[in-house]
Amino acid sequence: MSKTKLLMVGNGMAGVRTIEEILDRDPDRFDITIIGKEPYPNYNRIMLSNILQNKMTVEETIMNPYEWYEARHIRLITGDKVVKIDREAQQVETEQGQVVDYDQMIIATGSDAFILPIDGSRLEGxxxxxxxxxxxxxxxxxxxxxxxxxxxxxxxxxxxxxxxxxxxxxxxxxxxxxxxxxxxxxxxxxxxxxxxxxxxxxxxxxxxxxxxxxxxxxxxxxxxxxxxxxxxxxxxxxxGIRPVTKEARAAGLDIGRGIIVDDFMQTSDPKIYAVGECAEHRSKVYGLVAPLYEQGKVLADHITGRPTEGYQGSTTFTSLKVSGCDLFSAGRITENDDIRGIEMFNGIDNIYKKVFVQDHAIVGAVLYGDTEEGNRFYNMMKKGETIDDYTLVSILHKAGEVDAMNVAEMDDDETICGCNGVSKGKIVSAIQEQGLTSVAEVTSVTKAGNSCGKCKGQIAELLEHTLGDGFVANAPTGICACTDLSRDQIVTQIRAKGLKTSKEVRHVLDFKNKGGCPKCRPALNYYLNMVYPTEHEDEKASRFANERYHANIQKDGTFSVIPQMRGGVTDADQLIRLGEVAKQYDVPLVKVTGSQRIGLYGVNKEDLPAVWEALGMRSASAYAKKTRSVKSCVGKEFCRFGTQYTTRLGIRLEATFEYIDTPHKFKMGVSGCPRSCVESGVKDFGVIGVENGFQIYVGGNGGTTVEVAEHLTTVPTEDDVIKLCGAYMQYYRETANYAERTAPWLRRLGFDQVKAVVLDPEKQQELYDRIMIAKAAVEQEPWHDIVKNERKQKIFEVEKV
The missing domain is CATH 3.50.50.60 (FAD/NAD(P)-binding domain)
Incomplete structure (x- = not known):
């Protein structure tokens, strides 16, 4: 029996959560396609402010990585937008000309930021x-x-x-x-x-x-x-925001402020649903995540044939993600003839609490400075609980109480995570039935704490209450939610037990998720490659997409092609070839990169093998957690200030260590004098030529948080630089956490500790010997093999619709 074609228009939080709910109920019912206009997998939009506040990276906001879609056989189209809905033909057309059929469709296009229609609103900036x-x-x-x-x-x-x-x-x-x-x-x-x-x-x-x-x-x-x-x-x-309804309106669906839906999230076309910020239910459009997730659950029940009362609307709440400003707001917060307020203000500690009451029941609450009781008030509002049994003197504490109600006193049906609608009872059951012992595990299993994260304190309290002595709040966390084992514990067990594959590691070390997750799969693959460079067969499926495609995915879904130019040196033939290929494949941007190379940007995935074959050049590792480029100045050969032949040394360093896996990208720079034109002082391994040799600097990086490298030592010869670089890189490879840059690694281990190891002659030689073994085992320039191997080219094929 063929599967029903389900099309999701929109790849945001509401849409993808709805798909998750559908798959939880009936994983084999639908053949799913998701189209998203942004060039990313689903990410947590709520956490964008945390990126600005330096609390998170873009990567940490990703909720469903590309591997999640692949594992569930979901066809994902990113960087493309649906521009036409043909209800009669039951198909949509995208901006890039793709046509996708559907049996049932869910519109989750969300909202756009509202731009004030005033003079100057289109200016740059x-x-x-x-x-x-x-x-x-x-x-x-x-x-x-x-x-x-x-x-x-x-x-x-x-x-x-x-x-x-x-x-x-x-x-x-x-x-x-x-x-x-x-x-x-x-x-x-x-x-x-x-x-x-x-x-x-x-x-x-x-x-x-x-x-x-x-x-x-x-x-x-x-x-x-x-x-x-x-x-x-x-x-x-x-x-403010404005629901995206243009295509739905053009298709003839009923539109108000948003796409009008019934209690089952069904539009005026029974084959089309809408969910999230683009949907209007009972004349109301919701912009907060909790009601959108509630809508997704109802839609999932209905579309999979489960009984449901339908969506009845939501009581919403708000909290602010700014350190030092704790606030909570829920429900109706304006007094009138029917709604009266109970207020408390502590001017010493700047704590303000006010609850709003109608007919003896709480209908709203505002808390500032102390928000611990927010969940309690929110639960009272949802249940319509009256205030008759409470004293009003200290804001709804029962007579004789001093502290706010703790989680032990909460009923099982009371909500802990308002964003995701997760109750205390569901969390406790998950802890007891699945042996959960950490907040991260609870979040992974129940999704509590997965959105704004404000409830993680209560989750920790529940763990402590449920497990007693079995919960240690400050216990070291594992490398991911699949295991409590740290990086060091895992590597030790790999060596001790002779574990040779990621699957073997997960089973022997009893990972909770035997299939692994997007966080531990690439990490285990790296650790196994590091421990067994000549024996472990690289598990390419565990690598991130950039490393699988040997190219960087760009924001529009195309790729960059960065040929190798050791030391930033090229020649006329290479430049001619680059120009000819750029013309042949209509490459939109040819650019000198920050790493002294020339990149072709905007290459389609299906064209990558042909582009590399036409270039006939080696690939630079501009896309992977490996040795990256070695920047160098012209040095003594041409510069009047140069003290050493830095271009030559830069080429030697890159040739010696190219394509070796490292925990994170590893950048180097070689400057011919202390003026340091190539910024050797902010590189993972920096070299500055001086009259008596080479100054070595380690642990620097540019980026959003600049780290200045520390002076390690001065060595007299190029051979000494090569050997010291190899020892330092290998020590980093053997002791760093996967995805840890050298700067935090150096802080964690201690500069003096690292210095003592890599400058010890005996240890330096041993480390250098081990990295040379790794170099000998590493897969050389990948494209040379790919362009000759049709089987390896399969992953670059694009299905034509």
């Missing part, structure tokens, strides 16, 4: 705050510019503004209302929030209406309605 690309634009501007204005003092605007302060910018928030977050907070809470944020460096213009954005091509400032001008290098619009 005006951005929304909605996507990874928006976030990366802001980070890029923050590197060179200083003044930012955020228009909008709501939740998103404040998180963004605080992040830009963290990036070193001078930030002013311009807000139309009398106080911040006026939809979620009352006046007093809004004023407390403003004072705390001002202490953190933010400035505010309240009751301020932006009339115009000023500038020629680039933003220079804004003009307010009172005539004042505020200077700015960047303007961030955080004034």
């Amino acid at each position: 005006v951005v929304g705050f909605r996507t990874i690309d928006d976030t990366e634009k802001m980070l890029e501007v923050a590197k060179t510019k200083k003044k930012a204005i955020v228009i909008g003092g709501g939740l998103l605007g404040l998180e963004c503004a605080r992040g830009l302060v963290e990036q070193g910018m001078d930030v002013t928030v311009v807000h139309l209302a009398e106080w911040l977050m006026e939809v979620q907070l009352d006046r007093r809470a809004g004023e407390l929030l403003k004072k705390d944020l001002e202490k953190q460096g933010l400035r505010f213009e309240l009751q301020a209406n932006t009339q115009e954005i000023i500038g020629d091509k680039q933003v220079e400032g804004i003009r307010l309605s009172d005539g004042r001008v505020l200077d700015a290098d960047m303007v961030v619009m955080a004034v």
Whole structure:
């Protein structure tokens, strides 16, 4: 029996969670295709502000990596947008001309950031705050510019503004209302929030209406309605969102503010559903994650034939992800003839609590400074519990109580994770039935804590209450949720037990998930390659996509081709070939890279083998956790300040250590004099030529957090540099955690410890000998083999629809 073709239009949090719910109920029912306009797998949009605040990386926001889709046989199309829905033919057409059929379709196109329709809104430097690309634009501007204005003092605007302060910018928030977050907070809470944020460096213009954005091509400032001008290098619009309904409207579906759906998330076409921020249910559009996930569960029940009462709407809550500002808001927070408030303010500690009551039941709550009781109030609201049994003197504590209700006293049906709708009972059952012992494991199994993360403290309390002495809050965590074993414990067991494959490691060491996860699979493959360089057969399926394709995936789904140019040296023949290939394959960008190479950007996946064959050049490892390029200046050969032949040494270093796997990328630089034109002082291994030899620097890197390398030693000859580099790299390979750069590794082990090991003559020789064994075993330049092997070219084929 053929499967039903299910098409998901949208690859965001609501859509992918709905697919997860469907697969949980009936994994074999549908042949699933997902189309997303962004060039990424599903990521946690809630955590974008954490990237700005230097708390997370882009990679850490990914909720469903590419491997997740592959493992579930989901066809994923990224970097492409549905532009036409043909309901009669039951197919959609994308911007890039792909046509996809469906039997049933779910629209989860979400929302776009609302950009104020004022003069100047299209200037360079005006951005929304909605996507990874928006976030990366802001980070890029923050590197060179200083003044930012955020228009909008709501939740998103404040998180963004605080992040830009963290990036070193001078930030002013311009807000139309009398106080911040006026939809979620009352006046007093809004004023407390403003004072705390001002202490953190933010400035505010309240009751301020932006009339115009000023500038020629680039933003220079804004003009307010009172005539004042505020200077700015960047303007961030955080004034709301607008449901994406254009294609649904053109297809003739019923549209209000969003795509109108019934209680089963079904649109006016019974074959089409809508879920998330683009859907309008009972005249309401939701923009918070908890109701969107509730909608996904109902839709999954209905589409798989399970009984469901349907979606009845949601009670929503809000919390702010800014350190030093704890707030919680839920429900209706405006007093009137029917709704009255019970208020407590502690002016000494700046703690404010107010609950809103109608007919003896809580209908809303605002907490600032102490939010521990937020979940309790939220659960009382959801259950319609009256306040009759509570004393009102200390904000709804039962008579005789001193502290807030702890998790032990909560009923099993009370919600712990509001974002994902996970109850105390579900978490306790998972802990007891599946032997969970850490917050990470609970999150992996139940999804509690997987969105905003505010409930992780209560999850830890539940673990402690459920397990008693079996839970140690500060116990070292494992390399992933599949195991409690640390990196050192795993490597020790690999050596001691002679484990030779990742599968063997997971079974013998009793991983909870015997199939592994996207975090442990590449890590185990690396550790096995490191321990058994000549015996372990590389598990290519465990590698990240860039390493499987031997190319970097770009934001639009195309790839970059970076040929090797050791020492940044090329010749006329190579340049001619690069130009000819770029013309032949209509390459949109040919660029000199920051690593002294020439890259072809925008190459289609299916063209990669042919492009490499036409080039006839070796690949640089510009895409992998390996030895990267070795930058070098012209040195003594041409420069009048040069003291050493640095180009020659750079070429030797790259040739000696190329293609060797490392825990993370490993960059090197060789400068001919202390002027250090190639920035050797911010490289993992930096060399600076001086009159009496070569100064060696280690543990540096550029990036969002610049790390200055430390001076290790000075050696007299090129051979000494090569040997010391090999010893240092091998010690890093043998002792670092997978995905750990040399800077944090050096801090963790201690500079003096590393120095003592790699400068000890006997240990240095042993380490160098081991890395030479690894070099001899490593797979050489991959494309030379791929272009001659049709079987290996299969992964580059693209299905034509």
